[in-house]
Amino acid sequence: MKPPVFEYVRPASLAEALDALASSEDAKVLAGGQSLIPMMNMRLARPGLLVDINHIPELTEIHDNGDTLHLGALVRHYQLETDARIKAAFPLIPEAERLIGHPAIRTRGTIGGSLSHADPAAELPVLAMLGEWNMTVHSRDGGARTIPAEEFFMSYLMTTMGPDELLTRITVPKQLAGASHIREFAVRSGDFALAIAAAMVSLNGDGSIATVRFALGGVGDVPWRNRELESSFVGTMGSDALWRDIGRQAALAIDPVDDMHASAAHRRQLAETLLTESLHRAAEMARERSGR
Amino acid sequence: MAVHESWIGKSLPRVEDRALIQGQGQYVSDIRFDGQWVMALVRSPHAHARITRIDTEAAAALEGVHAVITAKDMEALRRGLPDSTPIAPPALAYDEVFYVGEPVAAVLADSRYLAEDGADLVQVHYEALPVLTSAEQAAKDEVVLHPSVGSNIFDAFHMTSGDGRDALQQADHVIRATLQMGRVSPQPMEPRAIAASYNPADGTLLVYHATQSVHRAQERIAQITGLDKEKVRVIAPEVGGGFGVKNGSYPEEALVTYLAKHFKRPIKWAGDRFEEFLSTSQEREQTHHVELGVKQDGTIIALVDTYYQDNGAYPGGGAMVSRNTARNLPGPYRIPHMHIEGYTVFTNKVAQRPYRGAGRPQGHYIIERMLDRAADELGLDRVDIRTRNLIRPDEFPHRTGTDSVYDSGDYPAAFAELLSLIDVPAFRRRQREARQQGIRLGLGLSNSVEISAGFGFEGVRLTLMDDGRVMLATGATGQGQGHRTALAQIAADALHVSIDRIMVVEGDTARIDKGIGTFGSRTIIMAGNAATMASEGFVEKAKNMAAQLLEAAVDDVVFSDGRFSVQGVPSVSLDWRALAERMAEAGEDPLTHEDAFSSGTPTYGFGSHAAIVRVDENTGETRIERYVIIHDTGKVVNPLLANGQVIGGTVQGLGSALYEEMIFNEDGQPLTTSFLDYRLPGAAESPDIEIHHRDYPAPGNPAGYKGVGEAGIIPSQAIILSAVEDAFSDRRLKLDFAPVTPTRLFQALTRGETE
């Protein structure tokens, strides 16, 4: 289990990195390497050129932009877990981070790497969908463009980024109202989850739903969210029965498949259970937060 | 009488550890010979196929690659490996491959990186053949994998006691079930590894080997290389866990040693985790069709069991596992009549060979699960049916009907103590209350006998070193058990010295001529008794030497408190250091003595285990809330180490009860070939285990030692399935397959498997 031969470049600036990416048909970006290196060790990934972006300072920035937070693609998991600005802007990020792998993985792994890897059973893609994050990608020939999360994840381990494009910045809209919660089920602590559910709830003064969002991971090719279903609950009184109902409806709307870790039916039940719990907890926190 | 303190019985921290905690332990992967070549293997991607052509030119042309070897190149590599009947795998497959991962070509290069590059470039052409992935299907012999054996069933045996199957007619009820255990991959943290260096000048081969038995390896390597055994030195340095699967022959052993001699180049192979999943032996996979005849009150009348063991493509050592399963079927229970048929069957998977427990967990799984079934069907308490059938102390010696004679302990007393520690009535109340809140708790109980040793010998050689310390060499080759500490404790007592005066060397054929090895929980029983015996002979020789040096008659020399003195002249005495110095001055050869302990009598330790689980009905997750053990270790040398063995074994077993399963698809492809997919229990999933000792010295050996290495793992699968069922007793959940992973439990709960 040793990586095959590759060309290696270590650009010092974004422009250099984009040049390198444009220069090769089979270039790969090395960020934290926590998914790429295992695949290279198993020789399942054989990039011809490895573009090491770890030494590009501008990709490490965290910037408060008022309504949004800009996170450089190289912001590492442990920073997402501990940075006060991030916690204030989107408290679900540190909460989710504690579920991601183990501390040693979080030392190296990056937000950009995790989103670009597009594992549907990973936490950050689910949060990106839930939080309606925007991905800024750059290429030498195409300049910059912004891809909303719901257009970013294409399929299992595939994004809509082109091969010469680099994810540089993630724009996270601050969570201004309500509260959010994430639950997942993994067989062992730190394992990839069999299913993930994240919910964001804000309530009106009378306890009815002002807004509700929910997203699921591990139940399909890409993280799952259905805005139409969400909006159908707006104005409904929040209650345990409602959370169960939403859980059930979401579980019916997804289309998981059997694999060796879980049957489709098991995943469906997990999604229902986790989402129900997640909504319940988010609503509870939303109520506490609104000061009653 | 000696006034020295006793080292035996003390919970001493280990002498091994100072090096290991500083990263100074030397494992085979840390060995580097000057000018060594590193080996990587091309392994079969097919479970069963004919090799039609192998192209090696591109690989051989790669810079840094020194040789690419196939079976065509060297006749010796086509021969069957030693120690395997009725058929042996070759070092390299030359015509047909029988499992995914079977070695087909070897690449020797300057580094592992380059060797893997070479392996990538070797092109092997295959023609797919029909694949067998189920033992019962293979047993029909529609396809016979090894025609020279004649049948896929390569080991079949019948065992009958009492009236056998006919006794079922005496029963009020016959409980029938088909019970299965999935395939387990043992996965020591250090993958298998071997490095060898040949010295053409004197014709010797030095081998560093992650093995559990240096002497057996030495014999095999002599056979493989054609060298005299005396020319082969095998050293097991630190070995990073073994659990049975580093015992015995593998293709890599033959390849590294043969090629090192052939090329006159040091060669090293350190397997990686993927190889450990593909090519290291596995275990546990069996299907049992069981009938248990019981009286209305739960008294066992007869056990009838026909089982199939999916042994993979080669014998491996699987027949021993299968037969040991039969031996363990009665557990600690009285079963007057038995009929057992065991079939060990070839399929297209990697071979099975003994893994920690080696039939003990399988046998106990069957009887414990059947007692649960019988209790449930008869409306009896699962506790009561066990109490009723446990063998009582007044029945010792008890013949089990499966070649065991249980000799010691008090099983009902231990079980009763366990029940009171758990407080079963209080648990039942808590369980009822929790259930009303939607929380499912379950209690699992299991009793087990650990049958250890009972064959062969183990030797100890003691040598007085120049500084007066004593070197204790043994062929028992530990893999982390702490023998360097425990054997030193035993010898220190016998020689009246502090343990820092004893240096234990295990696993080096140059230090002792004969040995068997460390497996089957045998080392303290065998090498421990040998250490005491050898010490006695060593002291006698030392007395002779002291008499000579002190110019006294031997009969007048007294050994007391670590000193040799002349009776009536207490002022003149020699301790070991002085003896060594005086011997050196006198030009004497170093004092040395070797003795061995042989015994055909096994030891019979006992354990009563209880597990309380909490099961999440919605997710299928099982967490262990409490785990209590009453344990009989016999005479204990070092309680800290003994507990380490029991806890470690128990948690390892919990893995195979809850998570660990090798899954193969219908083409025989193993799908769980990484630590992500094959889940060892982690720290967060593992419980704190309470151990209470009730130790009964073994009557069958002088010191009274019993085996302890496999005690913990025996009940694991039985007890957890039992506990999970108990959590759903209102739904009469029945589990027939271990492990009970979340998704399997979900299926059992939703597929109408509950009544």
Place this chain on the structure above:
Amino acid sequence: MPNITLTVNGTQHRLEVDPRWLLADVLREQLNLTGTHLGCEQGVCGACTILLNGRPARSCLTLAVTADGSDIITVEGLAHNGQLHPVQEAFWQEHALQCGFCTPGFLITSVHFLSENPNPTREEIREALSGNLCRCTGYQHIVNAVERASETMRKGATHAVPQD
């Protein structure tokens, strides 16, 4: 081949490395620090865990070349002047290792964990160790050891020399 600088256990090394070489292999084969073990080369088992600029990292998932300029502590760097680190001492006293292969990774993980959480519960310790696999001990004695080390370190007392 690129030249890199690594400061390992306080000593600076100028090294020429093949870009594809894993940091673990460079430590083991070029610097002869074989205490860092390779258990899975996939980042799961934790045997290769080192401190990289003060935080635990998998040396099997890190290319040496990308670690250029880093400060690294391996298991060989835990003891100072022959004095064992309190975590090492506690592992010894509590019989927290058997075969020892996973131990370097557990030690590094524990040292870092206790620096961030000096007074942990057993449950927190178990969670913190969940990224390191051990096949021998069943973890209980490792948890005991981390608990013991946390007490020693909180007291700030110099640790007792073990009986040997």
